[in-house]
Amino acid sequence: MIEIQNISKHFGNLIAVNDVTFMVNRGEIVGFLGPNGAGKTTTMRMITGFFPADKGKVLIDGIDISENPLEAKRRIGYLPENAPLYEDMTVTEYLNFIGEARQIPNLKSRIQGTISMVGLEKVSKRMIWELSKGFHQRVGLAQAILGDPDFLILDEPTTGLDPNQILEIRDVIKKLGETKTIILSTHILQEAEALASKIIIIDNAKIVAQDSKENIKNLFQVTNTIKIIYKNNDNFEKDLKGIANITNIKQIEEIKGAKTIIVYANDDIREKIFNKAVETKTTLLGLTRELASLEDIFAKVTRKEVDNEK
Amino acid sequence: MKNNTAIFKREFTSFFNSTIAYIFITVFLILSYFFFFKSFFINGFLSMRSFFDMTPWILLFFIPSVTMKIWAEEKRSKTNEILFTLPVSDWNIIMGKFWGAYLFVILTILLTINIPITLLFLGKIDLGPIVGGYLGLFFLAGVYISIGMFTSSITSNQIIAYILGAAIGFIFYVISQQFVIFTASAFFTKLFTTLGLSYHYSSISRGVMDIYDIVYFIGFTAIFLFLNYIVVKKRI
Structure with a gap:
């Protein structure tokens, strides 16, 4: 178990991490999510013992x-960013x-x-500088897991990789997650979603939300912004206005007669839109609820905190 | 727990992974042989005096080129993040790097050993100053390395590390030399000869083993290694 108790770190006047507290239980994969500069790397450097926290405690299995x-360090494998x-050195030498x-x-x-x-296997005798970014990252992972540590701290493990390499590294991490406790940082929502069982969101040096993936996911999906692609009905926009929950409609593009519009509503009205399309004999090509962006989530969770304080 | 020599081995072999080791060894040998043979045939007697007079200067400008990368490169490439999160103490890392660089420099100096061996075959020579001279060079090298490691620890720029390392070494070497002391007051003469590297070096290289000089060299090295520790601990 990793226990982080009220740790803070500042560099000169800059407060990099401000009173951060969380706990990671054995067997969990925790996604540490936040924009660049939020304090993810600084937090990880304190957890791995690279530098000490100004205030607060880091306990690794109680140590x-x-x-x-x-x-404590013997129990941790660390893959720093990049x-x-x-x-x-060659891979094997390293x-x-x-x-x-x-x-x-x-x-x-x-x-x-x-x-x-x-x-x-194929590159074990090669010099590390000769390797592609993907293999480079694998060597980084290899050094982290070499001692079979119980805890893995991975700082942005997929940054800079191409889509295929990202999937490969994710597979390796998933496999490792079966036996190890992992904290991985990322600024990409989908990545945390794909790998983690618990998500901690950090912004501006502070934790703004921490919960199970399911609960956090709800935060992501409660937007009621709906993208519609349709054709064969020039008046569909007018027809839609009959639905009471719609607050605004925006046209995006028209390609070969297929129009794309964004509908803002105060409820999930996908069913109503579908029925309206059937009713007006409109051909629906797409009907999807837009995912909230990371910025939306930050806005939402920080607003929630302010509400709670009131 | 058995002694952890991984950092030492990595540091020592890293010199041979880059071209710097081969350049260092070649230039060092060319210069030291040059200074030896330049006066050897003129003087016409069996002494390594000119070699031991000049080699401290060669080391003064060459050792910072060996040590400049030790911390600066780790910081620039951020490899120190893995290094300092290994289950190895800061002192172990510092001493590993120190001994790695030290062994490399000592082996390089020892490549000149064929000079005294040649002299032995040529006739009767006084071994005292030769053994003392080599010991003096080894002690001096330890001091230069600890200074160079310190200046490398305060920057991520190798050039700055080199210049500062050579400058600090130069100051401590020359303050006890005749042309400096000549102009100084009695108090400063005393201070400069106590602190100056060249004073203690020349006393050892005359073949006089004084415990005072040995303590001086080891203490000097230890002080800069300790400064090194203070900087490294801050992770700047």
Whole structure:
């Protein structure tokens, strides 16, 4: 279990992390979500013992990382953002260095196992600087999991990768999540959704929401902005105005007779729109509720906090 | 827990992974042999005096090029994030890097060992100053490395680390030399000869083993390693 108790960190006048508290239970994958500069990396650096918190405590399995750093660090594998590695070594040499520094027993077989787990067999003898971004990131993951730590801290593990590589790395993380406790940071909503069981949202150095994925997801989906694509009815917009819940309609584009419009409403009126389309013999090509953007969520959760304080 | 030598091994081998080691060794050997043979045939007697007079200057400008990368490069490439989250203490990392660089420099200096061996075959020589001279160079190298590591720790720019390292080493080397002391008052003469590297170096390289000089060199190295520790602990 990782317990973060009221940690703060400032650099000069800048408050990077302000009184952050959360808990990660064994077996959870926690998505640490927030825009760039929100304080994700600083928080992770305190959890991994890179630098101490100005205030507050970090407990890894009950071990205070500032009191017993070596014991705590032994339990953590850390992949920093962009996987900074010693580029002048081969993959195997590098993992050997990490293994010796971590004093991992049966190192040779451990390295072999890790290499095949993250799919590095083909490049294990290559210099790290020669590797593509995707393989580079895998070596970063490999060094993090080499000592078979119980906790993995992954800072933006998919940033800078192409879509195929993102899926591959996500698969590896999912596989790791079966046996390990993982905190991973991201600024992409879908990523947290795809991997995490619990989501913590941080903005402006503070935690603004933390909940199970399902509850957070509701926050994402309660927009009632609906995108409609239709054809064969020039008056459909007028027809829609008969639905009471609609507050505004915006035209987006028209391609080969298919019109796209956005409908703003105060309720989920997809069914009403569908019925209206049937009624007016309109051909519906698309009818989707727009997902809230991260900005919408931040606006929403911060507004909620203000409401609660009142 | 057994001794953790991973950082030391990584540091030592990293010199050979880049071209800098080979350039360093080649230039060092060319210069030191040049200064030795330049006066060897003129003087016509078996002494390494000119070698031991000049090599501290060569080291003064070469060791910062070995140490400049030690922290600056870790910071620039952010590899220190993994380094400092390994279950290894800050002191272990600092000493690992120190001994890695130290072993490299000592081996480079020892590549000149064929000079005294040649002298042995040529005739009777006084071994005291030669053994003392090498020991003096080793102690001096330790000081330069600890200074260079310190200046590398306060910047992520290797050039700045080099210039500062060479400058600090230069100041501490020259303050006890004749042309500085010549103009100083009695108090400063005392202070400068106590602090100055060249004073203690020349005393050892004359073949006089004084415990006072040895304590001076080890203490000097330790002070800069401690400054290094203070900076590294701050993670700036």
